[in-house]
Amino acid sequence: MKSATPKLNIALVDDHNLFRKGLIKLINLGDTQNKYNILFEAENGGGLKEKMKEPPFPDIILMDIEMPDIDGFEAVDWLQRTHPSIKILVVSMVESEDKILRMLRLGVKGYLSKDIEVEDMHQALETVANNGFYYSDIATEVLNQNLNGVVKPSHPSANLSENEREFLKLVITDMTYYQIADKMNLSPKTIDGYREALFQRLKVKNRTTLAVYAIKHGIVRL
Amino acid sequence: MKSATPKLNIALVDDHNLFRKGLIKLINLGDTQNKYNILFEAENGGGLKEKMKEPPFPDIILMDIEMPDIDGFEAVDWLQRTHPSIKILVVSMVESEDKILRMLRLGVKGYLSKDIEVEDMHQALETVANNGFYYSDIATEVLNQNLNGVVKPSHPSANLSENEREFLKLVITDMTYYQIADKMNLSPKTIDGYREALFQRLKVKNRTTLAVYAIKHGIVRL
DNA sequence: GTATGACAGGGGAAAAATCCCCTTTTTTTA
DNA sequence: TAAAAAAAGGGGATTTTTCCCCTGTCATAC
Structure with a gap:
């Protein structure tokens, strides 16, 4: 055929x-x-x-x-x-x-x-x-x-302060928050404030998931 | 037929x-x-x-x-x-x-x-x-x-038990160890044992660095 | 000038994680 | 099949993390 x-x-x-x-x-x-x-x-x-x-x-x-x-x-x-x-x-x-x-x-x-x-x-x-x-x-x-030029509702990880980025770098190490505070020459309470702020902004619930978020979104390099 | x-x-x-x-x-x-x-x-x-x-x-x-x-x-x-x-x-x-x-x-x-x-x-x-x-x-x-015993300097992450791998998958979430134990139908003390064993074998010091290790070595996917 | 908000810091408590040492059960192996 | 080695579980103490509510400082917008 x-x-x-x-x-x-x-x-x-x-x-x-x-x-x-x-x-x-x-x-x-x-x-x-x-x-x-x-x-x-x-x-x-x-x-x-x-x-x-x-x-x-x-x-x-x-x-x-x-x-x-x-x-x-x-x-x-x-x-x-x-x-x-x-x-x-x-x-x-x-x-x-x-x-x-x-x-x-x-x-x-x-x-x-x-x-x-x-x-x-x-x-x-x-x-x-x-x-x-x-x-x-x-x-x-x-x-x-x-x-549609959806610039994407600016990813929450976009506007992090320098201190917050520095903090995140140290979050993925085995340092305690107290040691991180020491290294950054800040009060442990200030570090606690960074942590709390990031938890809320990035919608995570503990240090581990914060670290995972930072890695996944390329905020910190391995 | x-x-x-x-x-x-x-x-x-x-x-x-x-x-x-x-x-x-x-x-x-x-x-x-x-x-x-x-x-x-x-x-x-x-x-x-x-x-x-x-x-x-x-x-x-x-x-x-x-x-x-x-x-x-x-x-x-x-x-x-x-x-x-x-x-x-x-x-x-x-x-x-x-x-x-x-x-x-x-x-x-x-x-x-x-x-x-x-x-x-x-x-x-x-x-x-x-x-x-x-x-x-x-x-x-x-x-x-x-x-034939071509042993190959096996990476410590190569010989993990299935339970340990499952545990690692949950380590990078926001679940507590207690919740992980519940999900895996094991005692929290057994989970604590997995954690301790992995800390020593993988040479890490806390849950966060354990999660980072698992991600870096491809044991868990993001 | 004063309000507003961001940043730094503090007190204190509850929850979770970490550690050390030990017993029982199950599985492997000699 | 007895001994040895894993795997599972426990008690209890210490450290760290997490949370909530609160104070002062400084800058900037109104």
Whole structure:
């Protein structure tokens, strides 16, 4: 059977064979009109470049981010420069805002989390094939916040005094508050005041969670 | 068609829906004798515990390691204590020697990397179903090295008991030791013993530096 | 000028963490 | 299977942390 419109060629770039093979099954499952053709698979950006040396080229590429050697960012960047007409749909388990934003800025047509429903994946493929854009919830959110100049309700960790930062550096050590006071040439009671203020502002309940907060938010380095 | 032997019930524990669904397709693909039945899926250890509250129980569980909340290690530990007859086949992209070894020590029946061939996955399932063991290359290598007494100056954080790891996860929260004891169904005095032992082994002097150590050495995730 | 708020400091008590030394139970191993 | 080694638990004391309420100082805004 020969369809009027030629099939759409799809390529998969992901470093886990089991995931690629499963994804192929899922794509075919939803491809009731038999319009998709899996052109090739690659394990990483390097493998992709290899396959892209000569035609045929895919119309759509499903791309993971975390891969050995040449990762998704590099691969997408390279694709946009060398084959700008190819539509890229990112399929990744990465949920960090930074990385999502970076991918969107590179101009990908879609961003899917790996824990979406199969139907959503089909929908995304369909949309992208028709020159649309498809972002899963988490990516949409990130996008909106950044378009609307949501400068982010200034993180509480943004406005710390110098003394408070110094105090936090010492909080993650094995010094007692009394020793910290001594080192900072302040009264233990003043230190107690810093502690109390930080507990409230950063919404933590004890010294340990304060230390964890400081580390997690990069206020102190390990 | 009714087979003489009842079907083998399989459960999948992995936090990525797309991977689970793909894996199901791949399992069915190789199941020419139609002997496997996917009993349920779970997103993490918590979901697994939920499903394991009452029969029917699976015969084999395919388990990922990295999952939110209750991870693969905890889930396997729990399973071995509560349902020791269930066969566990780890399917993970984790390739760190430490973690592979830890899983093997927990007594899993098999260890598969996510980038194996589909046929190998079928083979592994078959082998485990028949009371065998199946380790993919990387796991076999790790196992051999350690059997041959390639000791490796093991980091003190390498040989922590499961209870100690669980304790460390709770140490970085705002729970008191009393609450931790309660949650782990142990006496506060036992928890105090864990604390003391870890202080000495990891050379730290208080709860805060213990938490910092655990974070710095990747024993707990933020 | 005075109010307001941020910063430094204090008293005192309750809660939690830390330490030291010891017993029982369970598991491993020789 | 007896001995040894972990693991679990306990008593009790000391130190540290946490909390609440309160005083003075200084600057800055009104």
